[in-house]
Amino acid sequence: MVNKLKSARVQKDYTQEQLAKRVNATRQTIGLIEKGKYNPSLNLCIAIAKELDKTLDDLFWEDELS
Amino acid sequence: MVNKLKSARVQKDYTQEQLAKRVNATRQTIGLIEKGKYNPSLNLCIAIAKELDKTLDDLFWEDELS
DNA sequence: ACACTGTGTAATATATATTTTACTTAATGT
């Protein structure tokens, strides 16, 4: 239920730290978001999505649907 | 550039206060998000989108594209 | 055995989202 973000990051061959730097965040923040332990801000979500060539829905919209 | 959220809310015939109550937020918070003066949390965005029968992309993804 | 890289995690500090309370104004209805 968690790791669409992690999948997308790994697909891009980014480490947590590399992604963090590109979106002006910290490794820890990225790690916690991947673990589902954070409720990130919209701007950060958008920055991450753009950096990974995904959309908000791709990364953060409900899995439960379908 | 701002008001996909406002449009969706009005379409649903919700007042700011009604929407706020349904997503466990305040009228002020909704108002500021509509004005683009806030960087809301992902959870709030998701709650709003669900309540308005939209997706994250519908409401919060870039206008600038195209 | 030792260095190095990627990640998990925790404590404290800082920035900022969100609430609470309150005042204002435009619009609408009586």
Place this chain on the structure above:
DNA sequence: ACATTAAGTAAAATATATATTACACAGTGT
């Protein structure tokens, strides 16, 4: 004219996202 409703806005308080620093650990390469 008055009351009511929806919305704009502001100050202070509170909650929480995020940064900073630091330590631990597994995996990999030397």
